[in-house]
Amino acid sequence: xxxxxxxxxxxxxxxxxxxxxxxxxxxxxxxxxxxxxxxxxxxxxxxxxxxxxxxxxxxxxxxxxxxxxxxxxxxxxxxxxxxxxxxxxxxxxxxxxxxxxxxxxxxxxxxxxxxxxxxxxxxxxxxxxxxxxxxxxxxxxxxxxxxxxxxxxxxxxxxxxxxxxxxxxxxxxxxxxxxxxxxxxxxxxxxxxxxxxxxxxxxxxxxxxxxxxxxxxxxxxxxxxxxxxxxxxxxxxxxxxxxxxxxxxxxxxxxxxxxxxxxxxxxx
Numbered sequence: 033x034x035x036x037x038x039x040x041x042x043x044x045x046x047x048x049x050x051x052x053x054x055x056x057x058x059x060x061x062x063x064x065x066x067x068x069x070x071x072x073x074x075x076x077x078x079x080x081x082x083x084x085x086x087x088x089x090x091x092x093x094x095x096x097x098x099x100x101x102x103x104x105x106x107x108x109x110x111x112x113x114x115x116x117x118x119x120x121x122x123x124x125x126x127x128x129x130x131x132x133x134x135x136x137x138x139x140x141x142x143x144x145x146x147x148x149x150x151x152x153x154x155x156x157x158x159x160x161x162x163x164x165x166x167x168x169x170x171x172x173x174x175x176x177x178x179x180x181x182x183x184x185x186x187x188x189x190x191x192x193x194x195x196x197x198x199x200x201x202x203x204x205x206x207x208x209x210x211x212x213x214x215x216x217x218x219x220x221x222x223x224x225x226x227x228x229x230x231x232x233x234x235x236x237x238x239x240x241x242x243x244x245x246x247x248x249x250x251x252x253x254x255x256x257x258x259x260x261x262x263x264x265x266x267x268x269x270x271x272x273x274x275x276x277x278x279x280x281x282x283x284x285x286x287x288x289x290x291x292x293x294x295x296x297x298x299x300x
Contacts, residue, residue, distance in 0.1 A: 063229060064152060066145040067118040073147060077124050079131065086163065092143060092150025094160055099127035099137045108176030108199065109168050110137040113161065113185025119146030126285055133298035140164050154229050161192040175199050181206065183255060183281070187231030194239035200297060201244045204284055205255045208234050208262040213255060237266040244271040245297065247290055249279030
């Protein structure tokens with residue numbers, strides 16, 4: 033009996049260790065799900081846009097798509113940091129939510145996403161966000177720039193807002209930190225210590241002086257609304273956490289409470 037217990041205990045330990053090793057070495061595959069596009073790929077969006085490619089260094093190019101309002105009078109620009117899946121093409125349908133209110137909305141693809149090239153690291157994402165912001169500042173004053181982060185992009189938008197001024201910071205389905213979120217997915221492992229990507233949104237929000245509005249679906253299973261609730265102690269007095277009732281992770285934009293609040297922000 034003791035031999036059987038020892039045998040199965042050893043098997044369980046071996047399996048536990050192997051899974052832990054896989055989580056550590058393949059965490060990029062678990063976190064990032066890019067879809068690469070050819071350099072000569074032609075975007076075909078059903079609304080006005082302009083593509084911009086910025087050489088970052090010898091190995092890297094930043095691909096940005098700027099969606100333009102129909103009206104020639106432009107109120108400002110929304111810098112949109114998208115989620116961890118595919119590329120700009122997936123998020124382009126969100127653009128009319130902003131352009132109908134006479135805001136340009138610029139979307140950036142991360143290294144290895146779409147037509148962007150380069151090494152994907154947390155620092156690179158922050159560095160590229162700064163380039164993105166400086167490009168916007170060349171045309172718009174800081175009080176005409178809104179930072180929008182969705183899912184993975186919420187940590188990037190929060191970090192940028194902690195070091196640069198803007199009109200507002202809008203976060204859709206943020207996490208307390210990427211490491212803490214990962215820990216909830218694999219609670220039997222010391223995931224926080226294993227993660228090479230931290231994205232501590234909670235830390236950055238403490239340095240943000242612009243208004244912060246958080247949208248989060250109450251039925252979000254990928255990033256539970258409990259992650260946003262953990263951020264509440266780091267919000268300022270007039271910042272808001274808006275639960276979008278019954279919304280999941282990918283359909284917040286279709287709910288009236290979200291659309292009305294977004295319109296009210298963009299119309300002021």
